[in-house]
Amino acid sequence: MGELKLMKGNEALAEAAIRAGADAYFGYPITPQSEVIEYLMAEKPYDRTGMVVLQAESEIAAINMVYGAAGAGKKVMTSSSSPGISLKQEGLSYIAGSELPCVYANVVRGGPGLGTIQPSQADYFQSTKGGGHGDYRQIVLAPASVQEMSDFVKLGFELAFKYRIAVLILSDGVIGQMMEKVELFDPIPRMTEEEIIANYPWATTGKKRGTERRVITSLDLDSHKMEEHNHHLQAKYKTISENEVRYELIDCDDAEYIFVAYGSSARIAQKAVQLARAKGIKAGLFRLITLYPFPGKEMAELCKKGVKGWLAVEMSAGQMVEDVMLSVKGCAKVEHYGRYGGIVHSPEEVLHAMEEKIIKE
Numbered sequence: 001m002g003e004l005k006l007m008k009g010n011e012a013l014a015e016a017a018i019r020a021g022a023d024a025y026f027g028y029p030i031t032p033q034s035e036v037i038e039y040l041m042a043e044k045p046y047d048r049t050g051m052v053v054l055q056a057e058s059e060i061a062a063i064n065m066v067y068g069a070a071g072a073g074k075k076v077m078t079s080s081s082s083p084g085i086s087l088k089q090e091g092l093s094y095i096a097g098s099e100l101p102c103v104y105a106n107v108v109r110g111g112p113g114l115g116t117i118q119p120s121q122a123d124y125f126q127s128t129k130g131g132g133h134g135d136y137r138q139i140v141l142a143p144a145s146v147q148e149m150s151d152f153v154k155l156g157f158e159l160a161f162k163y164r165i166a167v168l169i170l171s172d173g174v175i176g177q178m179m180e181k182v183e184l185f186d187p188i189p190r191m192t193e194e195e196i197i198a199n200y201p202w203a204t205t206g207k208k209r210g211t212e213r214r215v216i217t218s219l220d221l222d223s224h225k226m227e228e229h230n231h232h233l234q235a236k237y238k239t240i241s242e243n244e245v246r247y248e249l250i251d252c253d254d255a256e257y258i259f260v261a262y263g264s265s266a267r268i269a270q271k272a273v274q275l276a277r278a279k280g281i282k283a284g285l286f287r288l289i290t291l292y293p294f295p296g297k298e299m300a301e302l303c304k305k306g307v308k309g310w311l312a313v314e315m316s317a318g319q320m321v322e323d324v325m326l327s328v329k330g331c332a333k334v335e336h337y338g339r340y341g342g343i344v345h346s347p348e349e350v351l352h353a354m355e356e357k358i359i360k361e
Contacts, residue, residue, distance in 0.1 A: 003184045009149040009176045010035035012184075013079070013105055013169070016153035018045040021188040023074035024052040026065040031117040032173040033081040033107035049190055059084040063091030063104075070100035071216045073196040073203025075157055079105035081173075082123055083114060086131070092166055093132030097218025099202075099233075101160035103153060105169040107176035110342040118342025119173030121263060124319035127170050128292045135230055137237045138166040139244065140291040142262035146180035154185055163240055164202070170291060172315070174264035174344065246289035247298060251277065255284030256306065257358055259350065260299075260324050261313040262288040269313045271347035276354065283354065286310075291320070296327035303331040309358035310334045313350050315343075333358055 007015070014036045017025055027037045037055060045051035056062035062078050069076040080088065085106045095102060108123045110116040127140050139159050141152045149171060156167040197205050204214045220226045251273050252258060259269040266287040276283035286299065299310075309332050312321035321336040328334060337353035339345045 002186060005182055005184060006179055007146060007182050008035055008179050009143070009146045009171060010107065011039045012146045012150040012182045013153060013171075013176075014039040014043070015184060016150040017077050018043065018049060018051055019185055019187045020154045020157050021049070021075055021190045022051055022077050022157070023190055024054070024065075024069050024076045025078065026054050026056050026062040026069075026076070027078050028056055028059050028062050028080065028084060030059075030081045030084045032109060032119070032176050033079055033084075033105070035176070036079045036105070036107075049187070051190070059087040060091065063088035063095075066102050066104070067091055067095055067098075067100065070095065070102045071098070071204050073191075073200040073205060075161075075191070077103045077105075077153075079107065081107045081109045082111050082120070085123065085126070089126075089132035092138070093130075093134055093136060094218050095166050096132070096136035096138065096233075097134065098216050099164040100216070101157075101164050101166070103156040103160055103167045103169065105171060108170065108172040110340065116342040117173065119264060119315060119344060120340060120342060121172055121265060121314045122316040122319065122340060123170065124291065124314065124316060127168055128294070128323070136233065137240070137292055138168050139163070139240060139293070140168045140170050141246075142170050142288055142291050143175055144263055144266045144287065146175070146178065146182045149175060150182050150184060154188070159244065161200075163236060165236070165240070170263070172263050173342075241293040244290060245293050245295045245298065247295045248287040248289060250285040250287065252284035252286065252302060254282055256282040256308045257354055258284045258286050258302065258307055258310050259313050259354065260286045260288070260310055260320070262291060262320070264344070265313045265315055268345060268347050269350055272313075272350040272354070275347055275351045281354075281359070288320075294323050294327070296323065299324065299327040300329065300331070303328045307332050309354075311350075311354045311358055312336045313345070313353075314338050315345070316340055
């Protein structure tokens, strides 16, 4: 068993970055995410592993520092909360176009605009449909516990370098601020310059080392070459969709009614399942772990087993629900229940919504 600690979700994420062998973290404080950079600054990871931690002058500066470090083959990370993530979108599009690996976290707060510092899940569209410009995708992991805030950093780096892609850990103010027991994984050594040169032939490690000249760019003024590059990207995204879908089924074997949720909403919906079962309602939970790739085929298969209705539970006005509708393709009724503006729903409210929106109708 690894080292056990009682930690906030944001702290677990920060500690996991150190243990995952990250070379650098570039960030900027914003509630409810500030504990990430505060923990890193206090922990002084440079003394532990040589990891650089730097507070940039802005979110825009931070993501472009990530862009540069990722281009050198480094394990690099940033994090922010909703308005700050919006500022990073241009840089993330450049990273996607250049096919560079990185991990970043969004501890979502209510919006639009400056909104509130309270939790929300209203960044789903931005996260899963490509918040920046152009046809690109990113892997999106949705932790539902402090443990997963830690585990998904390690997994995120593995996926980022496997596919040369940005990986988003989409958290929220509940998961980021809550405290739970977390089992920390054993530290992974940082890669040496020689290992980077040997393993990442695309990395800009410097011509002086005897390697061929390497250029990383997302620019190509030849439309035909740009189309070829986009075909390559879409093929990669298809491969990811076929191989990296992650989800959890809870009490779905005989379920007639299914809650669909991720993150903190999934925790609440899991309790709603228990309340429903106590009332004799055959309810289950489909918990999304990857929001992209979305487990649409798996939902469609479940639908064939006699599911009568789906309730998308999210702290938004209704975003994920659209993907649920596209997945089940009309085989059963799909409705949405959400609170927003920083309000967190209760299990009783969620069950009542299922009864009123799905079961009674």
